[in-house]
Every structure is written in C-alpha cells, then in structure tokens.
Amino acid sequence: MRLLSLELRNYRNYAHLELEPGARLNVFLGANGQGKTNLLESVALLALSRSPRARRDADLVGPLFSEARVTAGVEAEGRRTEIRLSIRTEGAHSHRQVEVDGQPRRSVDLPGLFRVTLFWPDDMDLVKAGPEHRRRLLDQMLVQVSPGYARLLGRYARALEQRNSLLKQVAAGGQPASALDVWDLEVARLGCQLAAARRRAVAALRGPSSLHHAAISGGETLELEYVGPPEDMLRALEASRLDDLRRGTTGTGPHRDDVLVRLDGREARGFASQGQQRTAVVSLKLAEADVVAELTGERPVLLLDDVLSELDARRRGALLERLCEPGQVIITSVEAGPLPPALMAGSLVRCIERGTVRSCGPAG
Numbered sequence: 001m002r003l004l005s006l007e008l009r010n011y012r013n014y015a016h017l018e019l020e021p022g023a024r025l026n027v028f029l030g031a032n033g034q035g036k037t038n039l040l041e042s043v044a045l046l047a048l049s050r051s052p053r054a055r056r057d058a059d060l061v062g063p064l065f066s067e068a069r070v071t072a073g074v075e076a077e078g079r080r081t082e083i084r085l086s087i088r089t090e091g092a093h094s095h096r097q098v099e100v101d102g103q104p105r106r107s108v109d110l111p112g113l114f115r116v117t118l119f120w121p122d123d124m125d126l127v128k129a130g131p132e133h134r135r136r137l138l139d140q141m142l143v144q145v146s147p148g149y150a151r152l153l154g155r156y157a158r159a160l161e162q163r164n165s166l167l168k169q170v171a172a173g174g175q176p177a178s179a180l181d182v183w184d185l186e187v188a189r190l191g192c193q194l195a196a197a198r199r200r201a202v203a204a205l206r207g208p209s210s211l212h213h214a215a216i217s218g219g220e221t222l223e224l225e226y227v228g229p230p231e232d233m234l235r236a237l238e239a240s241r242l243d244d245l246r247r248g249t250t251g252t253g254p255h256r257d258d259v260l261v262r263l264d265g266r267e268a269r270g271f272a273s274q275g276q277q278r279t280a281v282v283s284l285k286l287a288e289a290d291v292v293a294e295l296t297g298e299r300p301v302l303l304l305d306d307v308l309s310e311l312d313a314r315r316r317g318a319l320l321e322r323l324c325e326p327g328q329v330i331i332t333s334v335e336a337g338p339l340p341p342a343l344m345a346g347s348l349v350r351c352i353e354r355g356t357v358r359s360c361g362p363a364g
C-alpha cells in the first residue's frame, strides 16, 4: 500500500498542494498551526471515508471558495488507483462526491481501497478516556479489513435502537412485554457476531502490541484484555429486561464493550505515566498496522502525527528504529532535533509553513 501522489485544493489551510511522497519514510516539519495535522487528516479521510477529527464535512472546506477537494494516487494490490473526494458547501449543508478512477462511487465504498494506520495526539484517549475510544480502535481496524463489518455495525446499531424504543413503549404500557422477544433475538444474534469479531481483533493485537511496547520502553509489559458481552447474550438480555425497562436502554451488548490496557499488571489509565501511556498507544497502533498487513497481505501507510513528543530520547530512538521496516511512513514533528541525522538522510524531508510544503532551508 502506498500513497503515490496527493493533491489538495482549498482543503482547510491548504489553498493548493501537490505532493509526491517517497516510498519509505517521509518527514514533515512545521511549527504549531502550519498544517501538519491537516495534511495527515486529508490522507486518512480518503482511507476511512471520514475525518477522524472533523465533526462536519464543512469544517474541511477552506476559505477560498465553497469546495474542498482531495485527490490521491495510491498503489494497492499492485496497481494504481486514483481516489478523489470533493466536498461542496451550500449554506449550512455540505455535499460529497466520491470518484475512484474517474467513476462515481459511494463514500461507504472507500474503506478498504486504500488503508492507513493513523496515530495522532487525540488517540491518547485510547488509554486516558472512556471505552468508546477503544471500541473505535477495533472498529476502525475491522472496517478496513473485513468487508461485511461496517454493515454489521450498522445493523446492530439499528436493532439496538429498535429495542430501546420498544422498551420505552412497553414501560409506558403501549406494547406487551412479549413484543420485545423478537428484538432480543436480533440484538443477541448481531451482538454475538460483533463481539466475536472484536474478540478476534484483540487476540490478534495482543502479541504485536506487547512486542512493540517492550521494545520501545525497554521491557515494560503491555497486556490487552477484551471485555465483551456475556457468552449467552440472549439469556443475558432476558435476565436484564426489568432493569432495561426501568432505564429505557439496553444494558448488555457489544455497545458496552471495553478493552483493558494493562502496563506491568496495572491499568494504564490510572497508573501509567504520560510517556508510558503514549508508548502504549503507539504500540497499539503499530500492532494495528501489523494485523492489517497480516490479514490483507499489504502494509497500510503509517501516519504518525507528532508522535515523538513526550517520549524520552531512548524511547524515541527505539520507536524510530521500528519504523525502519518496509512500508511507507509519513511522520510529522515540530522540530528536526529528535530525528537522528542518519534517518533524515534516508527520508524525504519537507517543511510546512502556512499551508505550503517546501524543501527545508539550511536551518530546518
């Protein structure tokens, strides 16, 4: 998997950018607010069909005119594909157009055509914040590697919504409790499939993430544990029906899943230091890339935004060493200092300044 070319038009703070990244390590340097994250976001947008940080498509459109466009030439499965996403705003509304090799396609067709593994500072929520962030890690990976997964997620969400709305009707006396039976079955059936896929994903991530973490940290033990719904979900739904009726929501199922992240035997969220937590998240992301490579036969493009900050010199060195394996990597940093000269010499290095990308001057 490789990004061969990228063109941005009126995308966030980029008026017009044309870029041909190198096949291996690409380093983008720039001060705060110059466009480093925006650049990686545009690449992730094509792979995932949604920006991991924009709440609305309209946020992606720059100030020059009412349309933003991202076009990428990618190499996947041995051939070149051109992917284009245009976002047009009309008042408060925005409209998307997706083209693959010049043919109109739907947004949902994008994931899987071009795969990335993205780390950016918001990903620290993976250890710092609630379980929804860890579920999203699993979902983001599974959507890219298993074709039916996105649909399964959607069907489960709709079944859950139906059951929840019925719970409220039954509680209000508008429906008999037996009306819930059919939705219990459906939620349990889809929920079991979802949980099985996530359980397998965590099992696959366990080995590589603990290897990466041990190597970067110099010996700490990272452990993952999937905490999913009960084995017999139908029985659990029936058992919790009274509670669910009282609350008006469904209390068991994969929408409550979590992944416990332990460092040297203790929960990382409450015990690990800032740098240790960052090491754990980066290790999880590197493991995600390994698993995607294993399952698809192609390494995803690694996008690492500001990954080096907060890590001490030894951890930075060990992390950068792990990036020297085959595969394309795009990394951003506010300064060149932490990057070893030997690594820079073998990389494509560019400086970003106010939405333009250029060769770095002698000081850069």
Ligand SMILES: Nc1ncnc2c1ncn2[C@@H]1O[C@H](COP(=O)(O)OP(=O)(O)OP(=O)(O)O)[C@@H](O)[C@H]1O
Residues within 6 Å of the ligand: 011, 012, 013, 030, 031, 032, 033, 034, 035, 036, 037, 038, 039, 058, 059, 060, 061, 062, 063, 306, 334
């Ligand atoms: N839709 C938009 N139109 C124009 N400019 C935008 C838009 N959205 C964001 N920006 C601007 O883009 C600039 C660059 O943002 P970006 O997040 O890429 O910075 P960065 O280089 O990653 O900085 P940092 O090192 O602080 O993370 C910001 O100043 C932001 O205000």
Ligand SMILES: [Mg+2]
Residues within 6 Å of the ligand: 036, 037, 038, 305, 306
């Ligand atoms: Mg940034």
